[in-house]
Amino acid sequence: MATGPLAGVRVVEVAGIGPGPFCGMILADFGADVVRAERPGGGLTLVPWERDLLNRGKRSVAADLKSPEGVATVLALAGQADILFEGFRPGVAERLGIGPAACWERNPALVYGRMTGWGQDGPLAHTAGHDIAYIGPTGALNTIGEAGGAPQIPVNYVGDFGGGSLYLAVGMLAALHEARASGNGQVVDAAIVDGAAHLTTMLHGLLAAGAWRDERGANLLDGGAPFYGVYQTSDGRYMAVGALEPQFYREFVTILGIDLDDIAQDNREQWPELRRRIAAAFGQRTQQAWASAFDGTDACVAPVLSLAEAPHHPHLRARDTFIELDGVAQPAPAPRFSRTPGSVARPPCTPGEHTEQVLADWGVSVARSAQ
Numbered sequence: 001m002a003t004g005p006l007a008g009v010r011v012v013e014v015a016g017i018g019p020g021p022f023c024g025m026i027l028a029d030f031g032a033d034v035v036r037a038e039r040p041g042g043g044l045t046l047v048p049w050e051r052d053l054l055n056r057g058k059r060s061v062a063a064d065l066k067s068p069e070g071v072a073t074v075l076a077l078a079g080q081a082d083i084l085f086e087g088f089r090p091g092v093a094e095r096l097g098i099g100p101a102a103c104w105e106r107n108p109a110l111v112y113g114r115m116t117g118w119g120q121d122g123p124l125a126h127t128a129g130h131d132i133a134y135i136g137p138t139g140a141l142n143t144i145g146e147a148g149g150a151p152q153i154p155v156n157y158v159g160d161f162g163g164g165s166l167y168l169a170v171g172m173l174a175a176l177h178e179a180r181a182s183g184n185g186q187v188v189d190a191a192i193v194d195g196a197a198h199l200t201t202m203l204h205g206l207l208a209a210g211a212w213r214d215e216r217g218a219n220l221l222d223g224g225a226p227f228y229g230v231y232q233t234s235d236g237r238y239m240a241v242g243a244l245e246p247q248f249y250r251e252f253v254t255i256l257g258i259d260l261d262d263i264a265q266d267n268r269e270q271w272p273e274l275r276r277r278i279a280a281a282f283g284q285r286t287q288q289a290w291a292s293a294f295d296g297t298d299a300c301v302a303p304v305l306s307l308a309e310a311p312h313h314p315h316l317r318a319r320d321t322f323i324e325l326d327g328v329a330q331p332a333p334a335p336r337f338s339r340t341p342g343s344v345a346r347p348p349c350t351p352g353e354h355t356e357q358v359l360a361d362w363g364v365s366v367a368r369s370a371q
Contacts (some may be wrong), residue, residue, distance in 0.1 A: 002340040004031020004333075009176070010362065012037055012077045013058065014065075014098070016087035017044055018131075018156065019164030019192065020115045023085065025171050028057030029333035032083075033198075035358050037063040037074050038305025044350030053330050055348040061359070062086035062352030065169065071097045074362040079106035082179075083172050085113030085188075090120045100187050109174040110185040115168050117159075117190030131159035131192070138163075138197040147224065151239065155213040163195030179194035227252065232305060237287035238304040239294075241278070252299035256281050334348065 002008075006027060013024040015038030036055060040062040045052055061077070062286045064070035075098060078084050084103060086093050093114075100112045117125040117134045135141045135158050168190035179185050185345040206212035206219075218224040227243045240337035246265065253260050258281045263270045282290065287303050294301040304312060311322035311329045312322040323332045326347050332341030359366065 002031035002345055003340060003345075004029070005337055005340045006030040006032035007081070007340070008326065009033065011035065012063065012074065012080040012081045012084040014074065014086035014088075014093075015039070015043060015085070016115070016116060018087075019160040019168065020087040021117065022053075022161050022165040022169045023113075023172075024058060024164065025054050025056060027083075029344065031342060031345075033361075034058040035076065035077060035081075035354075035362075036349060037066050038351050039070075040352055047131045050326070050348055052348045053328070055174065056325070056330070057343075057345045058349045059346075059354035059358050060349040061355045064097045066190045073364075073366045074098045075102060075106055076366050077358075077362060078103040078110055080191050080362045080364060081107065081110060083111045083117060084175055085168065085172065087115040090125050090279060094319065100185075104185060104368045105120075108185060109179045109183050109318045111172050111179055111188065112185060113168050113190060114360075115164060115190050117164075119194060119371055120187075120189045131156040134192040135159040135163065135196045135330040136258070138193055139203075140196045142202050143200070143216060143222055145150045147215070149216070151216065156200065159192050159196050163197075163199055164192040167195035167198070171226035224271075226271050226278055228301065229275075231279050232285040233282055233290055234284060235286040239282055239287060240302050240304050242300040244300070246317065248298055248300050251297055252301060253292055254361065255299055257303075266295060 005333065009027070009032040011024065011027050011034045012034045013034055015019065015021075015036050015094045021036075034057065035056050037231045038060060042049065049055070053279065061073065062070075065071040065074065074084075078098070086098070087095075103110050103112060111339075116121060116125075117129040118127060132141070132153060135154075140158050140163075141151045141154075143156075144154055168188065171188040171190055174279050175188050203212055207214060209353045212219050213224075216222060219229055223229045225244075227241060227249055230240050232238055241252065243249040250264050256278065258277055260274065260277065262276050263277075265274075287291075290301070291303040310316060315324060320332055322329050324330070325344055329346075333344065336342075358364075
């Protein structure tokens with residue numbers, strides 16, 4: 001039985017890819033009963049179903065939305081749910097017969113989440129896209145990369161998951177809180193462009209105050225400052241440096257073992273020479289040697305590890321930041337709760353695996369002849 005802070009909350013996730021499943025995974029990690037409604041046999045998957053970690057903790061119900069029975073299944077589930085969310089282009093859910101109005105006829109208090117790249121309105125609302133195209137116009141992508149170089153792709157962290165999944169999750173939980181007081185559901189329009197733009201709020205404030213240059217690699221937090229960046233070690237690995245505050249910078253320089261008395265930390269004209277000296281120092285020793293030297297200090301320096309290495313970092317291992325389930329190392333639920341901790345209730349679901357079980361648990365009766 002789920003014990004997380006969302007235990008007892010029922011969620012219908014209309015199957016999709018990317019930000020929708022990640023949002024559903026977060027809710028499942030927190031204890032919600034997340035039911036993934038998907039076509040029999042499943043749709044697009046980048047990995048085998050048993051390795052699709054975005055579907056961990058969920059249950060799956062077969063529902064072919066091109067059939068009356070599939071639509072009836074989703075509407076019946078919506079009638080018993082607290083939240084339903086989908087990731088179709090605007091208007092598609094309505095054409096399928098599972099739009100907000102149809103769901104509210106069954107359940108007026110239902111929170112209806114919509115996960116898209118461009119949002120429900122605007123000139124591009126019906127246009128296809130992917131993470132990189134969504135974060136491009138927001139200004140977020142333009143801030144990432146080296147001075148004089150092209151913008152660098154931040155995988156899909158900033159758009160799909162940062163600007164999409166997390167905003168959808170927060171928005172739907174906020175709407176659920178309100179619905180429990182008012183008895184009325186509402187639509188949560190989570191557009192990746194809105195979320196990604198929202199993530200740049202601090203930078204807009206700095207820009208307005210003249211404390212941020214609207215170019216890559218020219219600022220304190222984008223690699224422009226030599227004491228906030230990455231440096232290669234003698235074995236071709238990297239160290240991450242974030243020694244911003246003067247006291248942390250002094251400790252960093254001391255451990256690095258270089259003489260910088262002739263260079264002022266905040267003198268931008270001297271930054272190229274400062275960067276050269278720091279790089280030369282890091283190039284004298286291996287990553288492991290530098291990691292040991294900086295370990296436990298306030299110099300704000302850490303090794304840059306790979307995905308496979310990360311679970312073995314001593315601090316992350318001590319906090320159980322990563323867990324292993326069915327032989328697969330994966331991040332543990334986050335954040336943490338003192339009384340009602342989240343957990344991974346079950347391994348990734350396969351399409352239609354829990355159809356009969358869910359219908360029985362939720363008290364739903366639907367004709368299954370075409371399912």
